[in-house]
Amino acid sequence: METAVKTVMETQCPFCSVQCKMTVTETEEQGHTTYHVAPKQNAASEGRLCIKGMNAYQHALTGERITEPLMKKNGEFVPVSWEEAYKQIAERFTALQHQFNRDTIGVYGGGSLTNETSYTLGKFARVALQTKYIDYNGRFCMSAAAAAGNQAFGIDRGLTNPLSEVRESDCLILAGTNIAECQPTLMPYFRDAKENGAFIIVIDPRSTATAEMADMHLKVKPGTDAALANGLLKVIIDNGYIDKVFLAARTTGFEEVKAHIDSCKIEEIAALTGVPQEDIERAGRKFGQAASGMILTARGVEQQTDGSLAVRNFINLLLATGKIGKRGSGYGAVTGQANGQGGREHGQKADQLPGYRSIENEEHRAYIAKIWGVDAESLPGKGVSAYEMMEKVHAQEIRGLFLMGSNPIVSNPNANFVEEGLRKLDFLVVADMLFSETAQLADVILPTAAYLENTGTLTNLEGRVLLREAARPAPGLAKQDWEILSDIAASLGKAAHFSYTDAEGIFEELRLASKGGIADYYGITYDRLRKEEGVYWPCPSPEHPGEARLFEASFPRPDGRAAMVPVPNEFPKEQAGGDYPLYLTTGRVLGHYLTGVQTHQSPTLEAQQFESFVEIHPKTARRLKIKDDSLVKVRSRRGEVVVRSKLTASIREDTIFMPMHWDGIQNVNKLTSEALDPACKMPGFKVCAAMVTPLSAQY
Template sequence: MVTSKHTLSEAPHTKPVQAFETQCPFCSVQCKMELIEQEAMGRKTHLVNPIENPASEGRLCVKGMNAHQHALHRDRLLYPMVKVNGKFERISWEKALDLIKEKFTQIQQEDGLDALGVYGGGSLTNEEAYLLGKFARVALKTRHIDYNGRFCMSAAASAANKAFGVDRGLTNQLSEIPFTECIILAGTNVAECQPTLLPYFTRAKENGAYVIAIDPRETATTQLADLHLKIKPGMDAALVNGLLKVILEEGYVDQTFVEERTKGFKELEEHLSSVDLDHIADITGISVQHIREAATRFGRAKTGMVFTARGVEQQTHGYMGVRNFINLLLVTGKMGKAGCGYGAITGQGNGQGGREHGQKADQLPGYRSIENPEHRSYIARVWGIDEQDLPGQGVSAYEMMVKIHRREITGLLVMGSNPLVSNPNANLIEEGLKKLKFLVVIDLFVSETARLADLILPTSSYLEDEGTMTNLEGRVTLRPASRPCPGEVKHDWQILCEIARVLGKGKFFSFGSAEEIFDELRLASRGGVADYYGITYERLKREGGVYWPCPSPDHPGQARLFEHSFAHPDGKAEIMPVNNHFPNEQVNDDFPLYLTTGRVMTHYLTGVQTRRSHSLAARNFESFAEIHPKTAKKYGIEDQTLIRLESRRGSIIVRSKITSEIREDTVFVPMHWADLQNVNLITLDALDPICKMPGFKVCAVKISPLVI
């Protein structure tokens, strides 16, 4: 991790060319940095300086230090490409737009308005996420829009909305972490996924905090913990029932807080009366002693915070798992005060902002509901359309893919995402995408999804595309981007405006800059849960970031939520009983091991960008499977050899990595590779019934040496 600035080379043949201030395009911390281009011996070289900012405090990780390598890569798309006889050929923007008009119009005439789908991404700026939602509903009049953030934050977002009345990644500031007494890190590997946040937790340890980590694997994050609960995959909700049982029995309930600020405690109390700790220990793999230790440490601490991430959330009962962790905070009164709160550690760069302003199937800007008549009426007025013309709720990202497979959606626009690699049961996704009448992909590179496209449109990178992002703590930041676009590349927002124009909807998309779009977003969010109205580009430049909600220009932004009341009409948070859930797919003699997935430090999402960074790819150039030594011996697998992993849906080939840091009944594979190493060829496509999150984190597999 880098915290100090590089200095310009003083070599006589080296001279600075230009510098670009920007921020990292990857994780949700949104670290600020400066890219300096130099010229030496006729060649350009690049230096990266971290810039002081409130979130990362001037730190950069290895991904941020090397992000420019993909933006400057020779594989960048520089002009539109159309597929002719199975091969891509260059096409002009004018012809590309005419082709979109022809195909989109034909599809909707033949198959109906909802036959067109729009698939977005959690790394788009707020302006582009907002505009994509408006584009789907106004320019295309389709209800079918969703985005890859469905696979990232939907469980935590749904749980927070229901429990608190509002979802904002962290309910308090990052700066409070060092001053809390007990921290639970559940299903999160901060040290590798958001490494610039790690110093907050190390400072907490230095101040005497007790850290509890819940993870089936030993990771760089669990090494920080005082207590590591090496849980059986998928059993997080049950474990929390055990913790709650001890907290009630030992008298750690904050009765005043529960009575004055929550509802539903009696039902939880009745539910926990039937919970047996020995049974919890048996089904979770965590001893009663460790359950009691964790519960006691958290219960008696005066302050405490709980952080969840994909390990808890990417389950077919991820919503319930998060609800139970929130129960833990509510019954102990650890909400709405310094050093206390809940944090859903957002994965994608704009995973928070991306879900607030209309990319999700059920949402309108400002975190409004598309099914609420008052919300629909307000947004229709802002957009200047008849409310009756505003489509209703669509379906989740994976359900869109199922509709494509069934030929209910026959045309698709993909922006900032790679669904062929990121969706579960990827074989079905590929079959579906090949059935489409017309597929348009907007991307930096020819991704795995773009290979299947009929038309690819080149978009700008983070170095070229100005806009706002919202980090994991709800702080809106402005990402400057002054580097010129290469070739014929356009910004995502420009592409949407031009498509809308050829479709006859140009008057609704007459924007000349990202700031103009943001000003409309401010108005569209006004009065909503995620109220950005008081935030302006000028303020962001001056203040370095503003928390939402921020209802007026003179409002400072609300850094800590729920100090006096929760966001429900009665001001109370909702406690709810959660049953002991089990994974939808259980191991058996044919598939005897659990598979869980995750990330590594040097890569991001499906790897389309980071696999094109030579510095990052060199550190992890292929996928792997972590296997316990006893498990490897049982199945005749040697270290660093190619193996086959099979599930009921397919198989992949990866290299073995034998380690005692994982449970004997579990195999871990990262998610950043494609083709034969795409772990989502074998993951489970069952969905959480509440939030429609796929069960990425648990499925049954078998392993064997690769025999050629």
Template sequence: MRLIPTIPYLYEHAAADGGGGVATALVMETQCPFCSVQCKMRLTESGDSAAGEVQYSVEAKPNRASEGRLCVKGMNAYQHAVSEDRILYPLVKRDGQFERISWEDAMALIVSRFKQIAQESGVDAIGLYGGGSLTNETAYLLGKFARVALRSKYIDYNGRFCMSAAASAGSKALGLDRGLTNPLSDIALAKCIVLAGTNVAECQPTLMPYFTRAKENGTFIIVIDPRETGTSKLADLHLKVRPGMDAALANGMLRSLLDEGLVDEAFVRERTRGYDTLRAHLMEQSVEEIAVMTGVPADSIRRAALTFGKASTGMVFTARGVEQQTDGYMAVRNLLNLVLLTGKIGKAGCGYGAITGQGNGQGGREHGQKADQLPGYRSIENPEHRAYVADVWGVDPNELPGKGVSAYEMMEKAYEGEIRALLVMGSNPVVSNPNASLVQAAMERLDLLVVADMFMSETARSADLILPVTAYLENEGTLTNLEGRVLLREAHRPAPGEAKHDWRILCDLAEGLGRGTYFRYEHAEQIFEELRLASRGGTADYYGITYDRIRREEGVYWPCPDTEGEGVGRMFETSFAHADGRAELIAVDNHFPAELTDEAYPIYLTTGRVLSHYLTGVQTRRSHTLASRDFESFVEMHPKTAKQYGLAEGKLAVLTSRRGEIVVRCRITRTIREDTVFVPMHWGDSQNVNVLTNQALDPTCRMPGFKVCAVSIRPFIANPSYEM
């Protein structure tokens, strides 16, 4: 047995395997690559790989977030990393077919085409598209690569579709965006919890014990969701809201607080601004009218408000159900109004949480891969911010480009020809964007599409060049979980074939572009050391966090400006992050969805996740265990809806919107509203639900309205007796 230098993990050797060979066991301390809890685990790989006899065992490890739990995705995450479907070598498309190419030739091709396109059409003709599952180091470097190596303003990422509404709302209302304003341990102290548009049971299942413990302590749980889910089974009160009407529902609750005198007047006067305007707006609201708009009985709206208002402690959590709307920003602002009017923030058992979806959805939105952002949550349009980061990078601030556009708007610019080349890293935009048919066409119109991925994703199929990247077991780096705790993911498994770390690919490209002097890193920790400096003094300040400190403390909360001081677990105990120390209240109108039902499209479609899959399924569909649990997509509908449209359990249905159509199998359940159907987001091609979804964007955060569009439904075959 020998210890790998500098890494406290073992590569064990056993003498005999019964056949004269040498059996080995690689023990890896790692963490799940999927959701934002980032559960820790120990993975053991044993057996004789040469003989094809390799076994894997997974053991959950105690840690402060998951408390030693793993869900089915985490238990089987290794399966995609060791899959035979991994792309092992760079591939170039010639005459419509992919062929192996050397790294040297692949880099030369990209550099040559980037230079040509920049010369012909300007530097902004090249775009970068990142992801919320990339490490902090890669997300940071992607932003730096766009601004320093390419000097292009066009960079954004798939986290735009995950956290942008909550991030914008938190920044505007509280002065700072961090997923949870308080530690997960506070959940058990809350006497009332509102779960709005979040299905924790399927999306972050290892968090569920926090809520079940709260329930055992007598906590009253309110769930806001058009569907009954594993999460809603915990609810004492389920508000089955009409899709897209969350902001209006919150107005009804706020008006009820005023009517019952449940506003914390002292807190509001001392620690907020905008109350008088908000109060005047709420006095014009009618709970009865809001009940008609939302489909939630007035008595239920009042009961929810009174329960939350009277509780001594309380928390509100939101997720994509509220946020993925064309008024998602305002809907979250109104739920923050609920928190602020009752003074339930900045103390034990109180706070707001946007439950992050992607593994690094929190860290991925802090350090520069958003269109308008520089590291540390700085603004690319703020001269002081630009000057500080430019100094860290060793460039002139005037060299840095201005802000670009959001992720979907980049797809539109590719379709229109303004963006001619695109580098996609850690994302699958053909499946994750709304109006996916236009996105597919945009990819095919590009002069150059380069995709860095582990697998042949739906986007990679359209690529001119595919670059193989390392998986989570092979690529070290930090990730920031949903409560703002920065974690270190160690990596020990050798990269298969010729796969490279994503950050290494960026460094190599920068070298070819003549900007290599700004990208001289030998390992991920060097990148993190620069990130610390670049974030110093920013809203998301990581300066006090180091790899050694993370190892010692099992993660460190940001903001952490001092290497000797503690990170902040509970935010806003004495003041908010605005210059005046106050939170901002705002009046929110009763918004209706951007697309309403009509005679041609009479049903609302909403989308979401299932327990066994993650995002667009590129990784989880390569896991035989996870794929066997849900091997195809489906449409969930009420029995009365199914009967009305001639559908039945297990039969294929055609769903059509104003943008396209898909074919999926029916699941009949009484747990969903009669005017609504649900389709998960994890499949592509003929089952890609985003072929249907509306490309309309929230005017503030540019979030697409994934959660509401109008569709029609019909049987796939007129005579169902012939259906296979």
């Protein structure tokens, strides 16, 4: 029988921050619908797709989608009309705000939402609900790097130079980033750089596929990345590899940094970090002597209670050697989520207004209030970070919660505490396309469109704004995110402020709201994005090409200079020892994404890795009487989980590793600490004290 092509869908991957483009072709053959996925040429991934992208259609087209509004009645979810759902939400939110105060309602977003949805969600919280409590799960992704970039450079953008310049760099440091599994379509950049003569250094407690590609692997003790950066900096300063002209003309604070480094002893740093002194010295020399260099960090460095300072110290390395603002040289925070970059630029964060404006700056408030047609005095002030919102939920300061595109029961640290708090809520609304663990606790579930059905822009890890257009209608009664927010706003009496008819209209308002801000999108339009396949921000005018490489002439700080600061050699706040002798660190595996809500709906990806595990060094396992591939109990001071052991010499003997993609009895975040970075409120996911015991007493 002849195969009939039903639909050809042009789209881009919904998962990581590379945002690879693809074509999904739906065909009918002998009564069976099949799908064929092909990569599509684009500037970031250059026409590559990883296994997640190849199978992303499965959760959207064949997964257990929510296709109609659901309301919990007598403990069971039953279908209701949109009108009934909106009426219930408006009545319950309004009643709670009258009984307590406006801030008793919280709004919690996600890093995979489009720029248009992120913008509308921030406006919804501050105009429709007038609550100060809004934050999003991207707080757990990029906040440490964002804080460091803003403090050091005056701007926070993923990469300060294009991905294409990776190939031109002479020395690359990849700190706490496992690109081979988290952003695999980028690996050819690094392989090509190596073929071109680049020296690659990977900093990671584990020997990952990324580390295996490198020339040097510094197997750092979890939580000591800032100290290791001090060791590299000491080698560079002591050997005279600094760029004196650049330091004098373009930076401040170097003398204070040098005084601190002079007081450090390399042998003490080696002992603290667990990295041999000779390796620190060799890596420092290689980076210091290189004509150009880039440093990329990710969650391994950033998800720590001193993560923002650790990133500042890696930035110190770039500034000390003048490796910034020129070809093949720069800093990059490798964004985890699809729109982790854009999601924090336009209003989802507790302290931000669109365009990366500050909610505490009166001029910024006045500007945005004018765009929104409200009085500046009516805009609420600064709220709190994502985990701190969960603390307020637990304390019942927040009694109603609107959740969109996130799964905090699995993604937050100290997950038992978070679940306990969410169960206390008087009213929980979840807008999602799939039944997450958090959605199961909801009073109302609102069905949203998936990536194939949703038009909007996303900003990739380079700061390149991309347009993803809807390729098919949403199933059943599911609606666009912005449409749901606008409808609820109307039911709250704020229809005049949310009279949108499509995503492009929201983007036009976002352009104006971001104009003149740090994240200036004013010069970007849908027409440009269709023609140019993406535009870098900042882009202040329609004639501007977009700024691909930042800081060529100056830094966007009041004095035009980058700021260096001394960073202490600190131990992790939670030390291994006694009953909890091991350091637990967390991360990702190739086949899954975040809390797994989407990827566990993919039979292909689920078959790749259907259960969680804990990596243990064979010597450690022998001491603990743990066999390979056996069930073990992993405990911390906050909880316990049961997973399967995986013995590997690729990890440090004092460290164990668990992925983050499973819920329930396998949820690693039942173990992780609630301690936060004081500067950016990033939880310390990457370091907590733990113990492992066999589930069975027999060895």
